[in-house]
Amino acid sequence: MIASASSVFESRQEAFLADLFSFLRFPSISTAPEHKPDMLACAEWIVRQLAASGLHAKIMSTGGHPAVFADSGPPEANRAAPTILCYGHYDVQPIGEQVLWESPPFEPTIRDGAIYARGSADNKGQLMTHLAAVRCWKEAAGQLPIRVKFLIEGEEEIGSPNLPAFLRENRDLLACDDVLISDTFKHDADTPAIPYATRGLLYKQLTVDGPTRDLHSGQYGGMVANPANVLADLIASLHDNQRRVTVPGFYDDVTPLTATERHQLNQHGLSETNLLAQTGSPTPLGEEGYTATERGTARPTLDVNGLTAGFSGPGSATLIPARASAKVSMRLVANQNPDKISRAFDEALRRICPPAVRLSITTSAACPAYLRRLDSPILQVAIASLASTFGREPILTREGGTLPILPLFKEILGADSLMLGFAVPDCNLHSPNEFFHITDFHMGTRCIIQLMGALGAGG
């Protein structure tokens, strides 16, 4: 049956490309209030697409832009088949400077085998592989080989503010065995990739207040605490000489890297030469005992994101600043508990902060890391589907960044996520001239058709 569904796709490629173009023409910019009608029109278009594939599809309201939900129901011939929740988003980033676009951002244009349009890679083009796959299955077999649900939101580009509440309120509706997401990248043009881990994020704002106004450093220098000096002491205390984070218990719960994982990460990770070429840094630096790739993806870190105190203009001002502030963030890894680390961080700083200043600490983000077990059967089916479609084994990667939806799906729905991305890494994501290769659209659709079929056949 996989062959039948695939041949439907091969015979109707032009029609699916036309559908994708229709999808891309909606200027569904979630951050722009004037595009609210376009958002709704785009969501309604998706409902019609999914209904045409036989799913029960509807628009559901959230606190913000609406979401699309759809459900195929269990396949009649295989009521025990697994349920996959396809997650994606129909909103796109703003276009930035219009003059930098070589063709209009909402008029998809093909150049050199790629579709240029805002949202072509992130996320409409990649999401279209799911829409096309269910259509092909429906037309080839009259029904899907597994139960497929869709959750397509309209607020991903603004941080999914209403998603956590939506998931909690619709836990039963969204129940699934795994979440399928095509919103990431291949490893390179020829090699597919599956990220199986992301880091968490703990974001802190530190404010050190000393005198009630800036003081003359001649008149008071040496008499009272300088908040900027104290802030430097606090920040410096957070690392030891081996660039390990000193927050008590910071590493206690960290899931260690296995030898196999280290080998795999370093084999395909960023080389030191490429790291320095990409960043312009003179040499790498980080926690001793780990490679740069390990430190940047699988080890927790602590970075200052901003410092503010006193006089920053040209020239000199001899003052003791009344206040010094820092933004400090930590990237966490599995199995660190953000709340526990957050408390330990605050306590460590309060313990060493002198009473000669007032320290306040606020937390603006606390998101856990995500790590999927590599021996998961669904993951193994996905690996096989990618390998057979691309003719090459996918690379299993850990991402250094944070994707809050992954631990959210795990926590609320109890489901792991499968990240199958088909875009190339340099696809101008969030920039002008975003593109998605037509061949990647084709390969992606074939891969999803295959994955659904294989899951329906029991792996």
Added chain:
Amino acid sequence: MIASASSVFESRQEAFLADLFSFLRFPSISTAPEHKPDMLACAEWIVRQLAASGLHAKIMSTGGHPAVFADSGPPEANRAAPTILCYGHYDVQPIGEQVLWESPPFEPTIRDGAIYARGSADNKGQLMTHLAAVRCWKEAAGQLPIRVKFLIEGEEEIGSPNLPAFLRENRDLLACDDVLISDTFKHDADTPAIPYATRGLLYKQLTVDGPTRDLHSGQYGGMVANPANVLADLIASLHDNQRRVTVPGFYDDVTPLTATERHQLNQHGLSETNLLAQTGSPTPLGEEGYTATERGTARPTLDVNGLTAGFSGPGSATLIPARASAKVSMRLVANQNPDKISRAFDEALRRICPPAVRLSITTSAACPAYLRRLDSPILQVAIASLASTFGREPILTREGGTLPILPLFKEILGADSLMLGFAVPDCNLHSPNEFFHITDFHMGTRCIIQLMGALGAGG
């Protein structure tokens, strides 16, 4: 003869007050190009005043606003009498917000026994005591009891940029035994003060460059050095746990405080209660083993004056900043050598800075401290003159701030400076409604008459 000169003053107080009012009416704001003609007119007025007292007075050009120089020549009856160089400035601060002035800043107005005008205390009113004193001596005795020179510059409020070159080029012309400056404050309304020490200043700008652009902390966090974290390490390294500065050799040349000086400083220094009330700081903090007054006036310090790095807006940005900068200044005391400390500071930071970033350090100010020997005969005469005029012993103080002209006069002219100030500390210096008490103008002039007479009589 002191009595005669004093009685001239008593009989002509109204005329001297009128002269001061004329002086104050010049809007001699050195920073404002549109007041250049007023600057010159004011300098010419001073020349006429000094010429009327029998001095050879002239305008001398500098690289900027002109200076007034005058010389009485040696007294005929006492050719071995000492030479005093009266230093002052005829330029004033800008007025700030006009609406905050209760009377026009350049129309001197008497309220509650005080003269309100820009420059009334800083420095025209105080300088007028010198001009009046030489006039009284000339009228009472036909000549001055000592040789008096005047150097009255027009760029003090903009940092005296042309003074060092002017002093070097006119070293012989300006030769003197001591410099007399009335540009400071009394200890309080009733008690005169003589500052005999000021601190030096060494001002540094640190720039730490890492990656060539801000990086995503998820993508690269842990891989390369974060310039803001490194900057915090560098700054924190500059103090030890006793809040002593760790720059090697920093304290080696410091002239220690004697037990007598410590007693004197603490007796009249800022109490902890007043320090906390003035600053709003929760508790004092500084180098262990010294009181706040000692630390703020007679001990060297190191303060961060500004910090800049990365994202400082509201909310969160997860980035590794490309650059982090700090402004750091040190207040130095006698007998620290700014150049030696400067080199040691740079070397200490370069030694601990990791090669994963580029550190650049620039020096924007390097001025030594000033300390006058308390057993100087001229100082003893000044103490006696103040005591007899005010009926109260002056308090000998150390100033925490920096006055570059004092070490400059010492270095170039080989002369110590005598700081006899007559304004009250809360005279709205550099602020709206600056004032100078008429009684302080009178007391100051009597004191200068007496000082000149006593110096002419051999102390």
